[in-house]
Amino acid sequence: DVTFHCANEELCEQWIQVANEQLALLTNRPKSLLVYINPFGGKQCGKRIYEQKVAPMFRRASISADVIVTERANHARDHLKTEANLDKYDGVVCVGGDGMFSEVLHGLVTRIQTDNGVDQNQPDAELVPCSLRIGIIPAGSTDCICFGTVGTNDPVTSALHIIVGDSQPMDVCSVHHDDIFLRYSVSLLGYGFYGDVLTDSERTRWLGPARYDLSGVKTFLSHNYYEGTISFLPAENNMGDPRDKLQCRSGCRVCQHKPSKDTRWEISGWSVIRAEFIAINAASMSCACPRSPKGLSPAAHLADGTTDLILVRKCSRLDFLRHLVRHTNKGDQFDHSFVEVHRVRKFCFQPWHHELVSLEDPIESPKKTGFSSICSAQTTSNYSSWNCDGEILPDAAIQVRYHGSITSPMQ
Numbered sequence: 001d002v003t004f005h006c007a008n009e010e011l012c013e014q015w016i017q018v019a020n021e022q023l024a025l026l027t028n029r030p031k032s033l034l035v036y037i038n039p040f041g042g043k044q045c046g047k048r049i050y051e052q053k054v055a056p057m058f059r060r061a062s063i064s065a066d067v068i069v070t071e072r073a074n075h076a077r078d079h080l081k082t083e084a085n086l087d088k089y090d091g092v093v094c095v096g097g098d099g100m101f102s103e104v105l106h107g108l109v110t111r112i113q114t115d116n117g118v119d120q121n122q123p124d125a126e127l128v129p130c131s132l133r134i135g136i137i138p139a140g141s142t143d144c145i146c147f148g149t150v151g152t153n154d155p156v157t158s159a160l161h162i163i164v165g166d167s168q169p170m171d172v173c174s175v176h177h178d179d180i181f182l183r184y185s186v187s188l189l190g191y192g193f194y195g196d197v198l199t200d201s202e203r204t205r206w207l208g209p210a211r212y213d214l215s216g217v218k219t220f221l222s223h224n225y226y227e228g229t230i231s232f233l234p235a236e237n238n239m240g241d242p243r244d245k246l247q248c249r250s251g252c253r254v255c256q257h258k259p260s261k262d263t264r265w266e267i268s269g270w271s272v273i274r275a276e277f278i279a280i281n282a283a284s285m286s287c288a289c290p291r292s293p294k295g296l297s298p299a300a301h302l303a304d305g306t307t308d309l310i311l312v313r314k315c316s317r318l319d320f321l322r323h324l325v326r327h328t329n330k331g332d333q334f335d336h337s338f339v340e341v342h343r344v345r346k347f348c349f350q351p352w353h354h355e356l357v358s359l360e361d362p363i364e365s366p367k368k369t370g371f372s373s374i375c376s377a378q379t380t381s382n383y384s385s386w387n388c389d390g391e392i393l394p395d396a397a398i399q400v401r402y403h404g405s406i407t408s409p410m411q
Protein backbone atom coordinates (compact mmCIF):
# COMPACT_ATOMS: atom_id res chain seq x y z
CA ASP A 1 0.00 0.00 0.00
CA VAL A 2 1.11 3.57 -0.63
CA THR A 3 -0.14 6.27 1.79
CA PHE A 4 0.25 9.98 1.06
CA HIS A 5 0.57 12.32 4.05
CA CYS A 6 0.05 16.07 3.84
CA ALA A 7 -0.54 18.59 6.63
CA ASN A 8 -2.42 20.96 4.34
CA GLU A 9 -6.09 19.92 4.29
CA GLU A 10 -6.89 22.10 1.27
CA LEU A 11 -4.16 20.43 -0.77
CA CYS A 12 -5.52 17.02 0.23
CA GLU A 13 -8.99 18.02 -1.02
CA GLN A 14 -7.44 19.11 -4.33
CA TRP A 15 -5.67 15.78 -4.71
CA ILE A 16 -8.91 13.89 -4.03
CA GLN A 17 -10.80 16.04 -6.51
CA VAL A 18 -8.20 15.56 -9.27
CA ALA A 19 -8.07 11.80 -8.64
CA ASN A 20 -11.88 11.58 -8.86
CA GLU A 21 -11.90 13.67 -12.05
CA GLN A 22 -9.35 11.35 -13.63
CA LEU A 23 -11.39 8.30 -12.62
CA ALA A 24 -14.51 9.89 -14.14
CA LEU A 25 -12.65 10.10 -17.48
CA LEU A 26 -12.36 6.31 -17.55
CA THR A 27 -15.64 5.61 -19.32
CA ASN A 28 -15.36 1.81 -19.15
CA ARG A 29 -15.19 1.90 -15.38
CA PRO A 30 -17.82 -0.37 -13.78
CA LYS A 31 -20.21 1.20 -11.28
CA SER A 32 -22.22 -1.83 -10.28
CA LEU A 33 -20.92 -5.39 -9.97
CA LEU A 34 -22.32 -8.81 -9.13
CA VAL A 35 -19.76 -10.74 -7.06
CA TYR A 36 -19.70 -14.51 -6.45
CA ILE A 37 -17.33 -15.82 -3.75
CA ASN A 38 -16.39 -19.50 -3.53
CA PRO A 39 -15.58 -19.92 0.19
CA PHE A 40 -14.01 -23.34 -0.44
CA GLY A 41 -11.67 -22.62 -3.39
CA GLY A 42 -7.89 -23.00 -2.98
CA LYS A 43 -6.88 -22.52 0.66
CA GLN A 44 -10.46 -21.49 1.55
CA CYS A 45 -9.49 -17.82 1.84
CA GLY A 46 -11.88 -16.38 -0.79
CA LYS A 47 -14.21 -14.66 1.66
CA ARG A 48 -11.38 -13.14 3.68
CA ILE A 49 -9.52 -11.95 0.57
CA TYR A 50 -12.66 -10.24 -0.72
CA GLU A 51 -13.71 -8.65 2.58
CA GLN A 52 -10.25 -7.47 3.65
CA LYS A 53 -8.58 -6.53 0.36
CA VAL A 54 -11.11 -6.05 -2.42
CA ALA A 55 -14.35 -4.71 -0.87
CA PRO A 56 -12.60 -1.64 0.68
CA MET A 57 -11.08 -0.79 -2.73
CA PHE A 58 -14.47 -1.11 -4.46
CA ARG A 59 -16.04 1.13 -1.79
CA ARG A 60 -13.35 3.79 -2.23
CA ALA A 61 -13.90 3.70 -6.00
CA SER A 62 -17.67 4.14 -5.45
CA ILE A 63 -18.47 0.76 -7.00
CA SER A 64 -21.56 -0.90 -5.58
CA ALA A 65 -21.36 -4.68 -5.30
CA ASP A 66 -24.04 -7.31 -4.69
CA VAL A 67 -22.20 -10.22 -3.09
CA ILE A 68 -23.27 -13.88 -3.17
CA VAL A 69 -21.22 -16.40 -1.19
CA THR A 70 -21.86 -19.70 -2.98
CA GLU A 71 -23.42 -22.52 -1.00
CA ARG A 72 -22.74 -25.39 -3.40
CA ALA A 73 -20.96 -26.20 -6.65
CA ASN A 74 -22.76 -24.63 -9.65
CA HIS A 75 -24.62 -22.14 -7.44
CA ALA A 76 -23.11 -19.18 -9.36
CA ARG A 77 -23.71 -20.83 -12.76
CA ASP A 78 -27.37 -21.60 -12.04
CA HIS A 79 -28.04 -18.17 -10.55
CA LEU A 80 -26.59 -16.45 -13.64
CA LYS A 81 -28.46 -18.79 -16.00
CA THR A 82 -31.91 -18.14 -14.61
CA GLU A 83 -32.28 -15.62 -11.79
CA ALA A 84 -29.71 -12.83 -11.93
CA ASN A 85 -31.02 -9.48 -13.17
CA LEU A 86 -28.14 -8.78 -15.56
CA ASP A 87 -29.47 -5.35 -16.59
CA LYS A 88 -28.46 -4.04 -13.15
CA TYR A 89 -24.75 -4.73 -13.55
CA ASP A 90 -21.69 -3.60 -15.52
CA GLY A 91 -19.82 -6.81 -14.81
CA VAL A 92 -19.66 -10.08 -12.89
CA VAL A 93 -16.75 -10.85 -10.57
CA CYS A 94 -15.75 -14.31 -9.36
CA VAL A 95 -13.60 -14.76 -6.28
CA GLY A 96 -12.05 -18.22 -6.57
CA GLY A 97 -10.04 -20.31 -9.01
CA ASP A 98 -10.36 -21.50 -12.58
CA GLY A 99 -13.35 -23.69 -11.70
CA MET A 100 -15.23 -20.66 -10.38
CA PHE A 101 -14.37 -18.63 -13.49
CA SER A 102 -15.66 -21.51 -15.60
CA GLU A 103 -18.94 -21.57 -13.64
CA VAL A 104 -19.49 -17.85 -14.19
CA LEU A 105 -18.53 -18.12 -17.87
CA HIS A 106 -21.00 -20.99 -18.41
CA GLY A 107 -23.78 -19.19 -16.56
CA LEU A 108 -23.30 -15.97 -18.51
CA VAL A 109 -22.70 -17.43 -22.00
CA THR A 110 -25.61 -19.88 -21.64
CA ARG A 111 -27.95 -17.12 -20.45
CA ILE A 112 -27.05 -14.89 -23.44
CA GLN A 113 -27.52 -17.77 -25.93
CA THR A 114 -30.86 -18.79 -24.39
CA ASP A 115 -32.12 -15.19 -24.39
CA ASN A 116 -31.15 -14.92 -28.07
CA GLY A 117 -32.56 -18.30 -29.15
CA VAL A 118 -29.16 -19.89 -30.00
CA ASP A 119 -29.16 -23.71 -29.77
CA GLN A 120 -25.90 -24.59 -27.98
CA ASN A 121 -26.21 -28.22 -29.10
CA GLN A 122 -25.49 -27.16 -32.69
CA PRO A 123 -21.68 -27.29 -33.11
CA ASP A 124 -21.91 -24.81 -36.02
CA ALA A 125 -24.11 -22.27 -34.23
CA GLU A 126 -22.64 -18.74 -34.10
CA LEU A 127 -22.53 -17.69 -30.44
CA VAL A 128 -23.83 -14.25 -29.42
CA PRO A 129 -21.09 -12.26 -27.61
CA CYS A 130 -21.61 -11.24 -23.95
CA SER A 131 -21.64 -7.52 -23.25
CA LEU A 132 -21.02 -8.08 -19.52
CA ARG A 133 -17.37 -8.59 -18.62
CA ILE A 134 -16.08 -11.10 -16.08
CA GLY A 135 -13.59 -10.06 -13.39
CA ILE A 136 -11.40 -12.61 -11.59
CA ILE A 137 -10.11 -12.15 -8.05
CA PRO A 138 -7.66 -15.07 -7.69
CA ALA A 139 -8.43 -17.27 -4.67
CA GLY A 140 -8.09 -20.79 -6.09
CA SER A 141 -5.40 -23.46 -6.32
CA THR A 142 -3.87 -22.80 -9.75
CA ASP A 143 -5.53 -19.55 -10.93
CA CYS A 144 -4.20 -20.21 -14.40
CA ILE A 145 -6.75 -17.98 -16.18
CA CYS A 146 -5.98 -14.99 -13.95
CA PHE A 147 -2.21 -15.47 -14.41
CA GLY A 148 -2.63 -15.91 -18.17
CA THR A 149 -4.59 -12.65 -18.59
CA VAL A 150 -3.13 -10.37 -15.88
CA GLY A 151 0.38 -11.84 -15.62
CA THR A 152 0.26 -12.28 -11.85
CA ASN A 153 -1.97 -13.85 -9.20
CA ASP A 154 -2.52 -10.93 -6.86
CA PRO A 155 -6.03 -9.96 -5.66
CA VAL A 156 -5.16 -6.26 -5.26
CA THR A 157 -3.74 -6.00 -8.81
CA SER A 158 -6.86 -7.70 -10.20
CA ALA A 159 -9.15 -5.40 -8.18
CA LEU A 160 -7.31 -2.34 -9.55
CA HIS A 161 -7.73 -3.57 -13.15
CA ILE A 162 -11.45 -4.10 -12.50
CA ILE A 163 -11.82 -0.63 -10.96
CA VAL A 164 -10.23 1.21 -13.90
CA GLY A 165 -12.24 -0.87 -16.40
CA ASP A 166 -9.42 -2.74 -18.16
CA SER A 167 -10.48 -5.69 -20.24
CA GLN A 168 -8.90 -8.34 -22.43
CA PRO A 169 -10.87 -10.19 -25.15
CA MET A 170 -10.63 -13.95 -24.81
CA ASP A 171 -11.36 -16.92 -27.10
CA VAL A 172 -14.06 -19.33 -26.06
CA CYS A 173 -14.34 -22.81 -27.58
CA SER A 174 -17.33 -25.09 -27.46
CA VAL A 175 -16.95 -28.82 -26.86
CA HIS A 176 -19.55 -31.26 -28.21
CA HIS A 177 -20.03 -35.01 -28.14
CA ASP A 178 -22.02 -35.89 -31.27
CA ASP A 179 -24.65 -33.16 -31.29
CA ILE A 180 -24.70 -32.67 -27.54
CA PHE A 181 -23.09 -29.61 -26.01
CA LEU A 182 -20.70 -30.54 -23.17
CA ARG A 183 -18.82 -27.42 -22.05
CA TYR A 184 -17.06 -24.20 -22.99
CA SER A 185 -13.32 -23.84 -22.46
CA VAL A 186 -10.97 -20.85 -22.40
CA SER A 187 -7.64 -22.30 -21.32
CA LEU A 188 -6.72 -26.01 -21.44
CA LEU A 189 -8.32 -29.10 -22.92
CA GLY A 190 -6.03 -31.97 -21.92
CA TYR A 191 -6.45 -35.71 -22.61
CA GLY A 192 -4.11 -38.37 -21.22
CA PHE A 193 -1.64 -36.92 -18.71
CA TYR A 194 -3.57 -33.81 -17.59
CA GLY A 195 -6.91 -35.65 -17.67
CA ASP A 196 -5.50 -38.41 -15.48
CA VAL A 197 -3.92 -35.91 -13.04
CA LEU A 198 -7.27 -34.17 -12.60
CA THR A 199 -9.24 -37.41 -12.21
CA ASP A 200 -6.82 -38.60 -9.53
CA SER A 201 -6.69 -35.23 -7.74
CA GLU A 202 -10.47 -35.14 -7.32
CA ARG A 203 -10.12 -38.06 -4.88
CA THR A 204 -7.83 -36.03 -2.62
CA ARG A 205 -9.54 -32.59 -2.65
CA TRP A 206 -9.03 -32.38 1.12
CA LEU A 207 -5.28 -31.92 0.48
CA GLY A 208 -5.93 -28.47 -1.08
CA PRO A 209 -3.54 -27.25 -3.79
CA ALA A 210 -0.98 -29.95 -2.82
CA ARG A 211 -3.28 -32.57 -4.37
CA TYR A 212 -2.05 -31.62 -7.87
CA ASP A 213 1.58 -32.37 -6.88
CA LEU A 214 0.69 -35.79 -5.49
CA SER A 215 -1.50 -36.72 -8.45
CA GLY A 216 1.10 -35.35 -10.88
CA VAL A 217 3.77 -37.67 -9.46
CA LYS A 218 1.39 -40.67 -9.38
CA THR A 219 0.25 -40.08 -12.97
CA PHE A 220 3.82 -39.58 -14.17
CA LEU A 221 4.87 -42.88 -12.56
CA SER A 222 1.86 -44.68 -14.07
CA HIS A 223 3.03 -43.60 -17.53
CA ASN A 224 -0.15 -44.52 -19.37
CA TYR A 225 -0.70 -43.92 -23.06
CA TYR A 226 -3.90 -43.91 -25.06
CA GLU A 227 -4.62 -44.69 -28.68
CA GLY A 228 -6.87 -42.48 -30.74
CA THR A 229 -7.44 -40.47 -33.88
CA ILE A 230 -7.08 -36.73 -33.82
CA SER A 231 -8.36 -34.69 -36.78
CA PHE A 232 -7.72 -30.96 -36.96
CA LEU A 233 -8.29 -27.95 -39.19
CA PRO A 234 -5.06 -25.88 -39.17
CA ALA A 235 -5.30 -22.10 -38.83
CA GLU A 236 -4.40 -19.91 -41.84
CA ASN A 237 -0.70 -19.08 -42.40
CA ASN A 238 -1.09 -15.46 -41.22
CA MET A 239 -2.06 -16.64 -37.71
CA GLY A 240 1.56 -17.14 -36.68
CA ASP A 241 3.11 -20.35 -35.41
CA PRO A 242 3.19 -21.88 -31.91
CA ARG A 243 6.99 -21.86 -32.10
CA ASP A 244 7.45 -18.27 -33.36
CA LYS A 245 8.04 -16.86 -29.83
CA LEU A 246 5.64 -13.93 -30.51
CA GLN A 247 4.01 -13.37 -27.14
CA CYS A 248 0.39 -12.20 -27.02
CA ARG A 249 0.11 -8.72 -25.46
CA SER A 250 -2.67 -6.14 -25.44
CA GLY A 251 -3.19 -4.81 -28.98
CA CYS A 252 -1.68 -8.07 -30.35
CA ARG A 253 -1.38 -8.02 -34.17
CA VAL A 254 -2.20 -11.71 -34.63
CA CYS A 255 -5.42 -11.36 -32.59
CA GLN A 256 -6.64 -8.60 -35.00
CA HIS A 257 -6.89 -11.05 -37.97
CA LYS A 258 -10.41 -12.05 -38.90
CA PRO A 259 -10.87 -15.80 -39.61
CA SER A 260 -10.98 -16.75 -43.29
CA LYS A 261 -14.40 -17.55 -44.76
CA ASP A 262 -12.90 -20.06 -47.24
CA THR A 263 -15.39 -22.94 -47.09
CA ARG A 264 -13.21 -25.12 -49.37
CA TRP A 265 -10.49 -25.03 -46.69
CA GLU A 266 -13.13 -26.01 -44.09
CA ILE A 267 -13.83 -29.17 -46.10
CA SER A 268 -10.44 -30.19 -47.53
CA GLY A 269 -7.92 -28.66 -45.12
CA TRP A 270 -8.22 -31.27 -42.34
CA SER A 271 -5.23 -33.35 -41.17
CA VAL A 272 -5.69 -36.72 -39.47
CA ILE A 273 -3.25 -38.52 -37.13
CA ARG A 274 -3.85 -41.89 -35.55
CA ALA A 275 -1.30 -42.73 -32.86
CA GLU A 276 -0.64 -43.64 -29.25
CA PHE A 277 -0.52 -40.49 -27.15
CA ILE A 278 0.71 -39.82 -23.63
CA ALA A 279 -0.91 -36.40 -23.77
CA ILE A 280 -3.03 -34.33 -26.12
CA ASN A 281 -3.21 -30.71 -24.97
CA ALA A 282 -5.12 -27.88 -26.61
CA ALA A 283 -3.86 -24.60 -25.12
CA SER A 284 -6.11 -21.64 -26.00
CA MET A 285 -3.83 -19.38 -23.98
CA SER A 286 -0.27 -19.88 -22.76
CA CYS A 287 -1.59 -21.64 -19.60
CA ALA A 288 1.24 -20.00 -17.68
CA CYS A 289 1.18 -20.18 -13.90
CA PRO A 290 3.78 -19.42 -11.20
CA ARG A 291 5.14 -22.99 -11.50
CA SER A 292 5.39 -22.80 -15.27
CA PRO A 293 5.98 -19.13 -16.13
CA LYS A 294 6.08 -19.85 -19.90
CA GLY A 295 3.09 -22.18 -19.80
CA LEU A 296 2.18 -25.11 -22.03
CA SER A 297 2.34 -23.02 -25.19
CA PRO A 298 4.25 -19.76 -24.61
CA ALA A 299 3.18 -18.16 -27.92
CA ALA A 300 -0.55 -19.08 -27.74
CA HIS A 301 -2.84 -16.09 -28.34
CA LEU A 302 -5.70 -14.98 -26.10
CA ALA A 303 -8.15 -13.85 -28.76
CA ASP A 304 -7.17 -15.15 -32.21
CA GLY A 305 -9.88 -17.84 -32.49
CA THR A 306 -7.33 -20.70 -32.48
CA THR A 307 -5.74 -23.16 -30.09
CA ASP A 308 -2.25 -24.66 -30.00
CA LEU A 309 -2.74 -28.42 -30.28
CA ILE A 310 0.20 -30.21 -28.64
CA LEU A 311 0.52 -33.95 -29.36
CA VAL A 312 2.88 -35.93 -27.12
CA ARG A 313 3.28 -39.41 -28.56
CA LYS A 314 4.26 -42.58 -26.74
CA CYS A 315 7.84 -42.19 -25.47
CA SER A 316 9.99 -43.40 -22.60
CA ARG A 317 9.31 -42.16 -19.09
CA LEU A 318 12.64 -40.32 -19.12
CA ASP A 319 11.82 -38.53 -22.39
CA PHE A 320 8.42 -37.49 -21.04
CA LEU A 321 10.14 -36.15 -17.92
CA ARG A 322 12.50 -34.12 -20.13
CA HIS A 323 9.47 -32.66 -21.92
CA LEU A 324 7.74 -31.79 -18.61
CA VAL A 325 10.86 -30.20 -17.11
CA ARG A 326 11.13 -27.85 -20.10
CA HIS A 327 7.84 -26.24 -19.00
CA THR A 328 9.71 -24.89 -15.98
CA ASN A 329 12.89 -23.64 -17.69
CA LYS A 330 13.88 -21.76 -20.84
CA GLY A 331 14.15 -24.91 -23.02
CA ASP A 332 11.84 -25.41 -26.04
CA GLN A 333 9.30 -28.01 -24.90
CA PHE A 334 8.34 -28.74 -28.52
CA ASP A 335 11.90 -29.64 -29.56
CA HIS A 336 11.50 -33.41 -29.14
CA SER A 337 10.90 -36.04 -31.83
CA PHE A 338 7.81 -37.31 -29.98
CA VAL A 339 6.17 -33.85 -29.62
CA GLU A 340 4.41 -31.89 -32.34
CA VAL A 341 2.38 -28.70 -32.17
CA HIS A 342 -0.20 -27.23 -34.56
CA ARG A 343 -2.20 -23.99 -34.43
CA VAL A 344 -5.79 -25.07 -35.23
CA ARG A 345 -9.34 -23.68 -35.51
CA LYS A 346 -11.23 -26.95 -34.91
CA PHE A 347 -10.37 -30.47 -33.87
CA CYS A 348 -12.05 -33.82 -33.17
CA PHE A 349 -10.81 -36.74 -31.14
CA GLN A 350 -11.94 -40.36 -31.34
CA PRO A 351 -10.41 -42.80 -28.82
CA TRP A 352 -9.58 -46.32 -29.92
CA HIS A 353 -10.41 -49.34 -27.86
CA HIS A 354 -7.39 -51.40 -26.82
CA GLU A 355 -6.02 -53.02 -23.71
CA LEU A 356 -4.37 -50.46 -21.43
CA VAL A 357 -0.77 -51.26 -20.61
CA SER A 358 1.97 -49.49 -18.71
CA LEU A 359 4.90 -48.56 -20.96
CA GLU A 360 7.30 -49.95 -18.40
CA ASP A 361 5.40 -53.21 -18.25
CA PRO A 362 3.90 -54.07 -21.63
CA ILE A 363 3.41 -57.75 -20.86
CA GLU A 364 0.66 -58.65 -18.45
CA SER A 365 2.15 -58.80 -14.96
CA PRO A 366 0.94 -60.20 -11.63
CA LYS A 367 -1.16 -57.83 -9.49
CA LYS A 368 1.08 -55.31 -7.74
CA THR A 369 0.63 -53.78 -4.35
CA GLY A 370 2.03 -50.79 -2.45
CA PHE A 371 4.36 -48.40 -4.26
CA SER A 372 4.66 -50.62 -7.32
CA SER A 373 0.90 -50.42 -7.86
CA ILE A 374 1.25 -46.63 -8.09
CA CYS A 375 3.96 -47.04 -10.72
CA SER A 376 1.91 -49.37 -12.89
CA ALA A 377 -1.20 -48.62 -14.92
CA GLN A 378 -3.68 -46.92 -12.61
CA THR A 379 -6.98 -47.36 -14.33
CA THR A 380 -8.75 -50.30 -15.86
CA SER A 381 -10.30 -48.02 -18.47
CA ASN A 382 -9.08 -47.96 -22.07
CA TYR A 383 -9.74 -44.26 -22.20
CA SER A 384 -8.40 -41.28 -20.39
CA SER A 385 -10.65 -38.29 -19.67
CA TRP A 386 -10.57 -34.75 -20.97
CA ASN A 387 -9.56 -32.11 -18.46
CA CYS A 388 -11.58 -29.10 -19.61
CA ASP A 389 -10.35 -26.02 -17.69
CA GLY A 390 -10.14 -28.14 -14.54
CA GLU A 391 -13.39 -30.09 -15.00
CA ILE A 392 -13.67 -33.70 -16.21
CA LEU A 393 -15.70 -34.20 -19.39
CA PRO A 394 -18.06 -37.20 -19.44
CA ASP A 395 -17.05 -38.28 -22.99
CA ALA A 396 -13.67 -39.02 -24.56
CA ALA A 397 -14.90 -38.59 -28.17
CA ILE A 398 -15.28 -34.86 -28.69
CA GLN A 399 -15.57 -32.16 -31.36
CA VAL A 400 -14.08 -28.76 -30.52
CA ARG A 401 -14.63 -25.43 -32.25
CA TYR A 402 -12.99 -22.06 -31.45
CA HIS A 403 -15.37 -19.10 -31.59
CA GLY A 404 -12.99 -16.18 -31.13
CA SER A 405 -13.56 -13.67 -28.37
CA ILE A 406 -17.18 -13.69 -27.25
CA THR A 407 -16.29 -12.58 -23.73
CA SER A 408 -13.83 -10.11 -22.16
CA PRO A 409 -12.50 -10.74 -18.70
CA MET A 410 -11.86 -7.53 -16.77
CA GLN A 411 -8.15 -7.92 -16.26
Ligand SMILES: Nc1ncnc2c1ncn2[C@@H]1O[C@H](COP(=O)(O)OP(=O)(O)OP(=O)(O)O)[C@@H](O)[C@H]1O
Nearest residue numbers: 041042070071072096097098099100140141142143
Ligand atom coordinates in the same frame (compact mmCIF):
# COMPACT_ATOMS: atom_id res chain seq x y z
N1 LIG B 1 -19.91 -23.38 -1.92
C1 LIG B 1 -19.32 -24.33 -2.64
N2 LIG B 1 -19.20 -25.58 -2.14
C2 LIG B 1 -18.57 -26.54 -2.85
N3 LIG B 1 -18.04 -26.36 -4.09
C3 LIG B 1 -18.13 -25.13 -4.62
C4 LIG B 1 -18.78 -24.06 -3.93
N4 LIG B 1 -18.71 -22.96 -4.72
C5 LIG B 1 -18.08 -23.32 -5.85
N5 LIG B 1 -17.73 -24.62 -5.80
C6 LIG B 1 -17.01 -25.42 -6.80
O1 LIG B 1 -15.66 -25.57 -6.36
C7 LIG B 1 -14.86 -25.89 -7.51
C8 LIG B 1 -13.43 -25.41 -7.31
O2 LIG B 1 -13.43 -24.05 -7.09
P1 LIG B 1 -12.27 -23.05 -7.50
O3 LIG B 1 -11.98 -23.10 -8.93
O4 LIG B 1 -12.72 -21.73 -6.93
O5 LIG B 1 -11.02 -23.52 -6.63
P2 LIG B 1 -9.83 -24.55 -6.93
O6 LIG B 1 -10.32 -25.75 -7.64
O7 LIG B 1 -9.14 -24.74 -5.64
O8 LIG B 1 -8.87 -23.68 -7.86
P3 LIG B 1 -8.40 -23.92 -9.38
O9 LIG B 1 -9.66 -24.18 -10.18
O10 LIG B 1 -7.73 -22.63 -9.77
O11 LIG B 1 -7.46 -25.07 -9.37
C9 LIG B 1 -15.53 -25.21 -8.68
O12 LIG B 1 -15.66 -26.14 -9.73
C10 LIG B 1 -16.89 -24.77 -8.15
O13 LIG B 1 -17.93 -25.26 -8.98
